[in-house]
Amino acid sequence: MIQSKGEILFNQEVAPSCWKMQLLAPEIANQAQPGQFVHLRCTENYSPLLRRPFSLHRASERKIEILYQIIGQGTRLLAEKVQGETVDLLGPLGRAFQVKGQPEIIVLVAGGVGIAPLYFLAETLLKKPPLNSKLILFYGVKSKENLLGYGDLKKLRINLEIATEDGSLGFEGEILQLFQSRLLSFLSQSLQVFACGPLGMLKNIASLSLKYNFPAQVSLEKTMGCGIGVCRGCVIKGSQGYLRVCKEGPVFPVEDIDWAAIS
Amino acid sequence: MLLDLTTHLGRISLKNPVLVASGTFGYGEEYAELIDLNQLGGIITKSVTLKPREGSFPPRLTETPAGMLNAIGLENPGVELFLKEKLPFLSQFDTKIIVNIAGEKEDEFCQVAEKLSKAKTIDALEVNLSCPNLRRGGYILGKDPEVVFSLIQTLKRVTDLPLLAKLTAAVSEPTEIARAAEEAGAEALSLINTLPGMAINIQTRRPRLGNITGGLSGPAIRPIAVRVVWEVARAVRIPILGMGGIMKGDDALEFILAGASAVAVGTANFVDPTTPGQTIKQIENYLKKNKIRRFRELIGKVET
Structure with missing residues (x-):
C-alpha cells in the first residue's frame, strides 16, 4: 500500500462518457495485481470530500491505467484533468x-x-x-x-x-x-x-x-471512506458477518456473500 | 528558535497537540503502513465495547457537501480481543494511547474501563457519551447532564486512568453537560462528536443509510465545533481536545485559539493520511511566523 502523486500521462474519452487515464506511478504499478484498486482524490479541495475507488485496468512497468464512467461530481472533475497534472493515489488496495x-x-x-x-x-x-x-x-x-x-x-x-x-x-x-x-x-x-x-x-x-x-x-463496488479497512463504511453482508469491500474485497468468491441481503 | 509544542490534557502530557480522532484511525495498523505513528501527539482508538459488535446494517456511509454521514454502529471486536490483538501493536509507538470506550449501560462502561485499567500501556480513556448511532446508549446518555455526571463519577471509582468525556454538540446547552462532566472529575473534554444527520436518495425515496440517520463529520461541521469549543472553554476549567472537520493547520489553529489545548484530526485521515503530520508542521510554521516559542501560549487567545 503506497500513497503517491501520480502524473497524468494521458486522460481521454474512449467511448461515450467513458474515459481512460494513464498515470505514472512506478511503485503502485510494480505491486498491482488484477482485481485490486486505487483510491484517488479527484480534487484538492473538499468538493467532493472523499476519494474515489477505481479498479486497475492495466499496470505496466511504471504506469497504471484506470477506466471510468462519468457518473457524478468526482468523475466529472477527473475528466477535466489534463496531461502533466498530478493525482493523489492510494494503492494498490484490496484483494485480487x-x-x-x-x-x-x-x-x-x-x-x-x-x-x-x-x-x-x-x-x-x-x-x-x-x-x-x-x-x-x-x-x-x-x-x-x-x-x-x-x-x-x-x-x-x-x-x-x-x-x-x-x-x-x-x-x-x-x-x-x-x-x-x-x-x-x-x-x-x-x-x-x-x-x-x-x-x-x-x-x-x-x-x-x-x-x-x-x-x-466477482468484483463488487460500494461507496468507500478510507479505502484501507479502517472506517468500516463499505461493508456488505457476507455469509459469516459483514465484509469490507475495500479489504476482504473488492474481489469475493461468490459463496462468501449473502446475496439475498444485497441490493 | 526552538519550539515547544508540548501541551497537556490534565494529567496527560502530549509531545505535540495533534491527535487522531476515534473511529477514523482504527487501531493504528493500517495507517502505520502509510505514515509514522511516532509523529502523533496521540492516538484515540475506535470505540471498544464489552462484547464484540457487528455494527449497523449497510449502507453505512454516504458523502454530503464538504462532509460525510456515517452509521457504522460501533463495529468492534470487544474489549478482550482489543487487549489481546490490538493494543500490543499500538503500544510499540512513542505516542499517547487513548482508548475510546462505549456502552449501552453504565455497568458496561465500567466493566470495559476496569479491564482496560489492567493494561500498562494505556494513557487515558475517552468516554463516548455521544455516538449518534447507538440508540439506547451513549447518545441519549450524553444529552442528560445528570446521567453524564453519574457515569463519569462511577467510572472514576473503577479506574485511575484519566477520563476524557466525549460530548455531543447536538444539545441546546453544551456547557451544562460540560460542567457536569467537569464536576464529576473528567480530566478533559473531547468536543465535538459527529452531529446527527440524514440524507435521502430521491430516486429510490430511501434513506441513504441503512440506519436511516447517521453522524455528520468533515469540514461541514467545523464552524459549529469551533463555536462549541469556544463556549465550553469559557464555562469550564478543564482542558478541551477540539475536533470537527480539521483538514489542515489553519483549521486546528482555529480550535486552539477558541480554547482547545489539543486537537484531533478525524475524517481528514480518510481523505489524506498525511493530514496529522502536515497539521503539526503547519502549526510549527505559524508559531515561527508569529515568533511564539511555546505552543501553549496560543490556547484560547482569540480576541473577541
Missing part, C-alpha cells in the same frame, strides 16, 4: 482475482465498464506462461460504440464473445444470456469464472455458480 491451479477453461464475464479489471486479468494471465487454460471473455455493452478497448482485446490471444443490447455487434441481448447459453458446454471440463459488472449480472453468476457447481469470483 485468484486463479486456483490450472483450470481447463477460464471465463471472464464483463458488463460495461466492468471490463476494466478483467482486461488486466486477461493480459496478466497471458503474460505468465504457460497458460494451459482456454481463456474466454464474455463482454457485454449497450451498443458497439460503448465497447472499451475493443482493438486491444482483439489483439489478445483469447476467445472473445461480444453481446450488445441493440444488436449492433455480436449477440443481441445481455451478456449473461450469451454466457448462459454457452455454459453447459463448458461444464464437462474444469472451469473458473471471474466477473465484474452490474450487480444483477453478478447475482445471476453467483446463482449459476451454486446451481452448476463451478467456482466464481
Whole structure:
C-alpha cells in the first residue's frame, strides 16, 4: 500500500462518457495485481470530500491505467484533468482475482465498464506462461460504440464473445444470456469464472455458480471512506458477518456473500 | 528558535497537540503502513465495547457537501480481543494511547474501563457519551447532564486512568453537560462528536443509510465545533481536545485559539493520511511566523 502523486500521462474519452487515464506511478504499478484498486482524490479541495475507488485496468512497468464512467461530481472533475497534472493515489488496495491451479477453461464475464479489471486479468494471465487454460471473455455493452478497448482485446490471444443490447455487434441481448447459453458446454471440463459488472449480472453468476457447481469470483463496488479497512463504511453482508469491500474485497468468491441481503 | 509544542490534557502530557480522532484511525495498523505513528501527539482508538459488535446494517456511509454521514454502529471486536490483538501493536509507538470506550449501560462502561485499567500501556480513556448511532446508549446518555455526571463519577471509582468525556454538540446547552462532566472529575473534554444527520436518495425515496440517520463529520461541521469549543472553554476549567472537520493547520489553529489545548484530526485521515503530520508542521510554521516559542501560549487567545 503506497500513497503517491501520480502524473497524468494521458486522460481521454474512449467511448461515450467513458474515459481512460494513464498515470505514472512506478511503485503502485510494480505491486498491482488484477482485481485490486486505487483510491484517488479527484480534487484538492473538499468538493467532493472523499476519494474515489477505481479498479486497475492495466499496470505496466511504471504506469497504471484506470477506466471510468462519468457518473457524478468526482468523475466529472477527473475528466477535466489534463496531461502533466498530478493525482493523489492510494494503492494498490484490496484483494485480487485468484486463479486456483490450472483450470481447463477460464471465463471472464464483463458488463460495461466492468471490463476494466478483467482486461488486466486477461493480459496478466497471458503474460505468465504457460497458460494451459482456454481463456474466454464474455463482454457485454449497450451498443458497439460503448465497447472499451475493443482493438486491444482483439489483439489478445483469447476467445472473445461480444453481446450488445441493440444488436449492433455480436449477440443481441445481455451478456449473461450469451454466457448462459454457452455454459453447459463448458461444464464437462474444469472451469473458473471471474466477473465484474452490474450487480444483477453478478447475482445471476453467483446463482449459476451454486446451481452448476463451478467456482466464481466477482468484483463488487460500494461507496468507500478510507479505502484501507479502517472506517468500516463499505461493508456488505457476507455469509459469516459483514465484509469490507475495500479489504476482504473488492474481489469475493461468490459463496462468501449473502446475496439475498444485497441490493 | 526552538519550539515547544508540548501541551497537556490534565494529567496527560502530549509531545505535540495533534491527535487522531476515534473511529477514523482504527487501531493504528493500517495507517502505520502509510505514515509514522511516532509523529502523533496521540492516538484515540475506535470505540471498544464489552462484547464484540457487528455494527449497523449497510449502507453505512454516504458523502454530503464538504462532509460525510456515517452509521457504522460501533463495529468492534470487544474489549478482550482489543487487549489481546490490538493494543500490543499500538503500544510499540512513542505516542499517547487513548482508548475510546462505549456502552449501552453504565455497568458496561465500567466493566470495559476496569479491564482496560489492567493494561500498562494505556494513557487515558475517552468516554463516548455521544455516538449518534447507538440508540439506547451513549447518545441519549450524553444529552442528560445528570446521567453524564453519574457515569463519569462511577467510572472514576473503577479506574485511575484519566477520563476524557466525549460530548455531543447536538444539545441546546453544551456547557451544562460540560460542567457536569467537569464536576464529576473528567480530566478533559473531547468536543465535538459527529452531529446527527440524514440524507435521502430521491430516486429510490430511501434513506441513504441503512440506519436511516447517521453522524455528520468533515469540514461541514467545523464552524459549529469551533463555536462549541469556544463556549465550553469559557464555562469550564478543564482542558478541551477540539475536533470537527480539521483538514489542515489553519483549521486546528482555529480550535486552539477558541480554547482547545489539543486537537484531533478525524475524517481528514480518510481523505489524506498525511493530514496529522502536515497539521503539526503547519502549526510549527505559524508559531515561527508569529515568533511564539511555546505552543501553549496560543490556547484560547482569540480576541473577541
